Amino acid sequence: MEVESEFKWPKKGDRLLRAENDWQRAVKFTEHKIARHVHIWAGYMQAGAMLVERCQSTDQLLRHELVYPILFCYRHGLELAIKWIIDQYGRYTDIPAEDYANHNLWQLWKVCKKIIIELGSDGDTDSLMAVEQVVKDFHDLDKGSFSFRYSTDKEGASIHLPNVPFDLTNIRNVMEAVNNLFTGADGQLDHNSSGSD
Numbered sequence: 001m002e003v004e005s006e007f008k009w010p011k012k013g014d015r016l017l018r019a020e021n022d023w024q025r026a027v028k029f030t031e032h033k034i035a036r037h038v039h040i041w042a043g044y045m046q047a048g049a050m051l052v053e054r055c056q057s058t059d060q061l062l063r064h065e066l067v068y069p070i071l072f073c074y075r076h077g078l079e080l081a082i083k084w085i086i087d088q089y090g091r092y093t094d095i096p097a098e099d100y101a102n103h104n105l106w107q108l109w110k111v112c113k114k115i116i117i118e119l120g121s122d123g124d125t126d127s128l129m130a131v132e133q134v135v136k137d138f139h140d141l142d143k144g145s146f147s148f149r150y151s152t153d154k155e156g157a158s159i160h161l162p163n164v165p166f167d168l169t170n171i172r173n174v175m176e177a178v179n180n181l182f183t184g185a186d187g188q189l190d191h192n193s194s195g196s197d
Helices: 033-055 062-092 105-120 125-141 167-194
Strands: none
Touching: 033 062, 033 167, 062 105, 062 125, 062 167, 105 125, 105 167, 125 167
16 A cells, blocks of 8 residues: 655645545445444444554554544443443333433443443343443543543633543453443343333
8 A cells, every 4th residue: 555645735726625536445324224323333442452453553642642532432432332222222111211412421432331230230230330430530531521532622722631540452452341231131121121112
């Protein structure tokens, strides 16, 4: 694969989305709402993992830049996983229909966990509690999906994040396990609710 070394600069005629007929290079948006949600969820989780891999194979300084998009990707993937469970399976429980179009992971998780327990729990509370701790960790770091996207809040005050070194590989491994739980829960809840429609 040839690497382009030309310094890129905007030029007349540049467009963000350009048609491409070569299916080896082309990409297309998914039109179906449900499939798109799953692609976005999976894409953010995979992007986080790929960025961690990139940090492990390159110079030390890059990780200090990529930590923010890594954590944003994982946080957003987690939010989408939680919302998937709520959107797909909440109607099969006694949970009141409310507007869950917010970014409060802790509030969303409480609803999601109740759905998982009511519809599909196999008694593996240890795994649910482990995921709950990760959700709480993310919520404490970034209550409104803002901390990894900007350096200041809406009032211009610095966003404070922990000033300690941490292990990016651990983040990837933990988030892979968390994502596996949501994928498994989706399958189990789908099976358990399939006769309810």
